[in-house]
Amino acid sequence: MNIKLNRREFVAKSVWGATASMSLPGFLQQTLFNLDAHAQSLPPEGDEGPIILLMELAGGNDTLNTLIPYTNGIYNGARPTIRLGEQHGILPLTDNDAPSVTGNDEVVALHPNLTAFNQLWLDGELGIINGVGYPNPNLSHFTSFDYWHSAEPNTIVKDGWVGRYLDNQCDGCGATTGIFMNRRPTLAFKSDQGLSPTVTFNSPDNFSWRDMPSVGREASLEQMYRKLIGLDHATDDGISATDDTLAYVQRAAHSAMISTASVRAALEASGDLLNPNWPDNNLANSLKTIAQLIKGRSETSIYYARQGGYDTHNNQILDVNPLTGRHFTLLETLNNSLGAFVDEMKAQGNWNRVVILTFSEFGRKVIQNGSRGTDHGAAETLFVMGGQVRGNEYYGLYPDLAADARVKRNSLDFNVDFRTVYRTLLQNWMGVPASAMPDIFPSQPANFDPLNFINSI
Amino acid sequence: MLDPLPQESWSRRHANHLLQRAGFGGSPEEQEAFFRLGDEQGVEAAVDSLLETTEDWSSLPWTDWALGDTDPNGDFFDPEGNLSTDNTNPNRRGQNIRRREVMLWYFSNLKQGQPLAGKLLKFFVDHFGIDSAAIGQYYRYIGLFRYFEMLRKHAAGNVAGVDAPFESDERLVPEGHYGNFRTMANHVSWSIAMVRTLDLYESTSSSINENFGRELLELFTFGLGTDFTDDDDEYTEEDVGAAAEAFTGRKIYGFRFPNNDQSAPRGLPPSSVWQNANLQDRSPKTFYGNTTMPGGGDVVDGDDIIELIFNSIRCAKHLSWKLWRYFASPNPSKALIEALALRFRDTHDYEIRPFLKDIFLSEEFYDDAIMNTQIKDAGDLLTSLEKQLDAPNLSQDAIEDVMQQLGYEILFPPSIAGWPEPDGEGNTWLATGAMVFRMNVPSIWSHRNFDVFTTARTRTSMAGYPDVDWDRIAPRDLRAIENFPLLIETLTKRFMPHRTLRKSQIRTLYERYSSIAEQLDSLEAVKELVRLLLALPEYQMQ
Numbered sequence: 001m002n003i004k005l006n007r008r009e010f011v012a013k014s015v016w017g018a019t020a021s022m023s024l025p026g027f028l029q030q031t032l033f034n035l036d037a038h039a040q041s042l043p044p045e046g047d048e049g050p051i052i053l054l055m056e057l058a059g060g061n062d063t064l065n066t067l068i069p070y071t072n073g074i075y076n077g078a079r080p081t082i083r084l085g086e087q088h089g090i091l092p093l094t095d096n097d098a099p100s101v102t103g104n105d106e107v108v109a110l111h112p113n114l115t116a117f118n119q120l121w122l123d124g125e126l127g128i129i130n131g132v133g134y135p136n137p138n139l140s141h142f143t144s145f146d147y148w149h150s151a152e153p154n155t156i157v158k159d160g161w162v163g164r165y166l167d168n169q170c171d172g173c174g175a176t177t178g179i180f181m182n183r184r185p186t187l188a189f190k191s192d193q194g195l196s197p198t199v200t201f202n203s204p205d206n207f208s209w210r211d212m213p214s215v216g217r218e219a220s221l222e223q224m225y226r227k228l229i230g231l232d233h234a235t236d237d238g239i240s241a242t243d244d245t246l247a248y249v250q251r252a253a254h255s256a257m258i259s260t261a262s263v264r265a266a267l268e269a270s271g272d273l274l275n276p277n278w279p280d281n282n283l284a285n286s287l288k289t290i291a292q293l294i295k296g297r298s299e300t301s302i303y304y305a306r307q308g309g310y311d312t313h314n315n316q317i318l319d320v321n322p323l324t325g326r327h328f329t330l331l332e333t334l335n336n337s338l339g340a341f342v343d344e345m346k347a348q349g350n351w352n353r354v355v356i357l358t359f360s361e362f363g364r365k366v367i368q369n370g371s372r373g374t375d376h377g378a379a380e381t382l383f384v385m386g387g388q389v390r391g392n393e394y395y396g397l398y399p400d401l402a403a404d405a406r407v408k409r410n411s412l413d414f415n416v417d418f419r420t421v422y423r424t425l426l427q428n429w430m431g432v433p434a435s436a437m438p439d440i441f442p443s444q445p446a447n448f449d450p451l452n453f454i455n456s457i
Numbered sequence: 458m459l460d461p462l463p464q465e466s467w468s469r470r471h472a473n474h475l476l477q478r479a480g481f482g483g484s485p486e487e488q489e490a491f492f493r494l495g496d497e498q499g500v501e502a503a504v505d506s507l508l509e510t511t512e513d514w515s516s517l518p519w520t521d522w523a524l525g526d527t528d529p530n531g532d533f534f535d536p537e538g539n540l541s542t543d544n545t546n547p548n549r550r551g552q553n554i555r556r557r558e559v560m561l562w563y564f565s566n567l568k569q570g571q572p573l574a575g576k577l578l579k580f581f582v583d584h585f586g587i588d589s590a591a592i593g594q595y596y597r598y599i600g601l602f603r604y605f606e607m608l609r610k611h612a613a614g615n616v617a618g619v620d621a622p623f624e625s626d627e628r629l630v631p632e633g634h635y636g637n638f639r640t641m642a643n644h645v646s647w648s649i650a651m652v653r654t655l656d657l658y659e660s661t662s663s664s665i666n667e668n669f670g671r672e673l674l675e676l677f678t679f680g681l682g683t684d685f686t687d688d689d690d691e692y693t694e695e696d697v698g699a700a701a702e703a704f705t706g707r708k709i710y711g712f713r714f715p716n717n718d719q720s721a722p723r724g725l726p727p728s729s730v731w732q733n734a735n736l737q738d739r740s741p742k743t744f745y746g747n748t749t750m751p752g753g754g755d756v757v758d759g760d761d762i763i764e765l766i767f768n769s770i771r772c773a774k775h776l777s778w779k780l781w782r783y784f785a786s787p788n789p790s791k792a793l794i795e796a797l798a799l800r801f802r803d804t805h806d807y808e809i810r811p812f813l814k815d816i817f818l819s820e821e822f823y824d825d826a827i828m829n830t831q832i833k834d835a836g837d838l839l840t841s842l843e844k845q846l847d848a849p850n851l852s853q854d855a856i857e858d859v860m861q862q863l864g865y866e867i868l869f870p871p872s873i874a875g876w877p878e879p880d881g882e883g884n885t886w887l888a889t890g891a892m893v894f895r896m897n898v899p900s901i902w903s904h905r906n907f908d909v910f911t912t913a914r915t916r917t918s919m920a921g922y923p924d925v926d927w928d929r930i931a932p933r934d935l936r937a938i939e940n941f942p943l944l945i946e947t948l949t950k951r952f953m954p955h956r957t958l959r960k961s962q963i964r965t966l967y968e969r970y971s972s973i974a975e976q977l978d979s980l981e982a983v984k985e986l987v988r989l990l991l992a993l994p995e996y997q998m999q
Contacts, residue, residue: 140588140654141588142873143588143873156675156676156681156874157874175889183861183862183911184861184864184866185864185888185890185891189888196888198888200864200888200889200890200891201890201893202911203911206862206890206894206911207890207893208893209893209896209897210897210900210906210908210909212900212906214977214981215976215977216972216973216974216975216977216982217969217972217973217985218972224965224969224989225896225992227961227965228965228966228992229993229994230959233961235961236959236960236961238959238961238994243829243830245831246830248832248887249887249994249997249998250994252889252892253892255889255892256889256892256893256896259889260893
């Protein structure tokens with residue numbers, strides 16, 4: 001177990017232990033919860049530990065037009081309208097060609113909008129993982145995301161990989177160890193044991209008690225709730241001793257009180273961000289909140305953000321100009337938002353604590369379709385960035401674009417199983433021992449050796 | 458096992474338990490009337506009143522755009538020929554709006570239909586989960602209307618004994634009628650939503666896609682092996698393969714690309730499924746130990762596979778367990794599931810309502826460990842809350858907003874396996890953000906606190922939403938501070954019948970009530986009291 005992950009006091013840890021178990025006698029639960037309520041009033045000690053930011057690109061990012069094999073004849077032939085070349089201001093990674101499955105290095109360039117990515121590459125803080133996927137690729141958004149979230153491809157999924165990681169390694173973490181900036185929860189955070197110490201909210205405005213102060217309401221709504229659910233009560237802990245299911249709901253309410261308080265405390269401690277130049281869009285707003293939580297020394301070690309819209313079946317480009325259209329705009333938003341986040345992390349002095357991983361449920365087909373778009377594919381390219389990333393380097397091999405190398409109707413074949421990327425993050429970055437991997441990843445790929453894309457903190 | 462509840466055991470608590478689980482609860486007046494019905498005319502009369510299939514199927518029509526038989530492709534429904542792409546065109550029906558209209562239709566069904574039908578619809582939508590993103594994107598939500606309507610008819614039961622045909626594809630589906638689980642499984646296999654979701658439309662005799670065949674067994678019928686079915690034969694990968702072969706050649710009549718459908722019969726309604734015989738594998742198969750059908754003949758097509766599955770006790774057990782878990786509790790005894798399975802398959806031939814009657818009459822259903830111990834799922838929460846407050850549907854924008862925040866987007870189950878069961882540990886109903894929202898949501902009704910919505914669009918859409926009739930919820934003569942004990946009794950009877958609040962909670966509520974009543978006014982105090990009551994963890998139980 002990585003001690004850096006768990007820096008909270010024993011009392012707080014015990015609370016989560018109690019939450020996961022329904023069989024503690026009532027008096028003991030009450031003591032623990034009162035202790036925890038007390039712990040909440042201690043000044044936040046913050047955390048110096050490693051942080052993961054999972055950056056989900058939903059809809060299936062066309063990574064062939066993100067990391068572009070612009071000299072490849074097959075690429076250019078398969079995408080007569082939407083291909084990107086030097087005339088479009090692509091950003092060639094001239095210092096370093098990408099090793100390929102074919103044995104001949106692939107000459108590649110970043111999409112012209114990925115200027116921040118390019119700078120990180122030049123600075124040695126961006127690694128590129130090519131050919132990422134899983135066996136028997138599923139081309140449904142729904143199912144493929146299930147697989148990416150559960151890290152159990154080709155099964156009926158039950159829980160998420162982050163959820164299992166926290167079950168396994170985080171007995172006693174604070175209530176906000178994982179934060180997903182979204183409305184809908186992610187399967188990735190789902191635990192199969194008790195309440196996962198994770199929270200999902202789309203904006204801090206929605207993750208609070210909608211108090212309406214007035215005459216007669218001198219006590220805050222939060223104080224009222226705390227009393228009613230037994231969180232502050234001297235003799236009544238509010239947890240049913242006779243009904244396990246009710247006790248579970250009551251603990252969920254305790255967790256809600258505790259996690260809203262800790263998010264608010266971190267946001268208040270944060271104050272203004274140091275980077276004054278943030279774009280104004282949903283993704284940037286999510287990343288801003290995350291940056292504030294980090295600055296405010298939240299106990300959180302896994303952040304999760306999401307950008308939708310990558311399902312570019314049509315109008316991936318507008319008219320005949322590949323420097324227009326949905327994919328162009330999406331990558332612009334991604335680049336500018338992540339770029340601002342990186343600048344902020346550097347200004348905060350937290351860049352060495354953060355690693356960002358971009359991923360999508362699948363890549364797209366090699367061949368463009370009849371609507372100036374591309375259809376669902378299989379293997380994709382992931383980007384990993386951070387102060388401790390071994391950047392300016394490729395991991396995995398660029399897939400073979402040739403027709404007879406494709407799987408599932410013109411999709412790229414994978415050579416790096418995405419589970420090894422997750423494993424690398426947990427083992428090399430979060431410090432999870434290799435012995436824990438069978439529990440966190442019940443189904444493992446044939447080659448499950450960690451990659452070498454990151455140093456430990 | 459499954460003996461009827463003795464008449465002398467019938468109590469108000471039993472009556473409320475049944476009302477809440479077989480429907481969405483009732484007002485204090487309905488609670489009392491229901492208790493009296495069972496008391497005076499017998500428990501069976503009370504149960505029968507819940508099972509009556511009197512609903513008119515046409516009572517909740519689809520929206521106009523979904524009723525047309527012309528190609529619904531595109532974002533515009535234009536009965537008046539207004540094709541302007543301007544946002545102000547009232548005929549504009551982009552995907553988002555269509556999606557919300559489906560959702561409103563769904564919740565209208567939960568609230569306005571027969572309560573048991575609503576409850577069953579909610580179960581079926583979860584049991585037969587679909588990927589509505591694909592259906593919505595390609596079939597403009599008409600496929601969803603068709604699908605939900607089909608499930609709703611099964612939920613409504615065999616109205617007046619009429620064997621209604623499955624409207625979309627009645628040419629193809631074997632005889633059967635609504636309200637029968639086996640027939641429903643067959644209808645599902647012929648519905649555009651499922652054919653698209655599980656890739657049946659791509660599965661042909663020369664290129665098999667196993668997706669549907671696998672889920673049919675794993676999720677919809679046999680279930681993954683559990684303790685309840687460990688005495689029964691496991692199905693094999695070969696069985697999955699045989700099922701997949703049997704369901705080949707089912708194609709979608711593609712209004713989107715009609716030129717691809719030259720071989721389809723003419724005159725099909727939009728989003729129909731049809732059988733392309735040339736792409737179907739009709740070779741004899743071996744399935745789950747059967748090489749012939751019980752009535753003779755080879756095992757050939759999907760209809761045969763479904764018949765064989767439903768002949769097995771394993772299927773009966775799995776479905777009995779899922780229904781028991783939904784209506785009663787997550788942990789029945791193995792013996793109970795065995796008894797239920799025999800009733801479901803042998804006594805009732807998978808007729809759902811007669812089977813549920815056995816459940817609702819049984820002693821086991823009224824066990825102390827079952828009554829009042831279920832967490833309301835998001836549909837239960839919203840529907841029973843509005844019923845208790847006698848409040849109308851939220852706007853369609855607000856319904857979507859609320860469901861998203863509760864983690865229960867009816868059109869977007871988290872996976873094909875549906876939502877996690879709301880029965881305890883690890884379920885996403887109570888993800889922390891959702892729990893915060895459960896505690897905040899009552900203030901929509903108590904204080905018209907539209908700040909709990911996430912978008913300005915939603916807030917605007919709620920501007921005309923009517924206020925709660927507070928005189929009915931909390932009669933004025935109960936509002937004096939000295940009447941607080943009576944007031945709290947009245948309110949808990951409405952919102953949490955048979956739940957006793959703890960002394961510390963009553964004291965806290967009293968302090969708040971008297972503080973606001975004295976300094977502001979008693980109506981404000983009532984609103985605050987209702988808000989706090991409905992935010993309690995205890996309120997999440999049914």
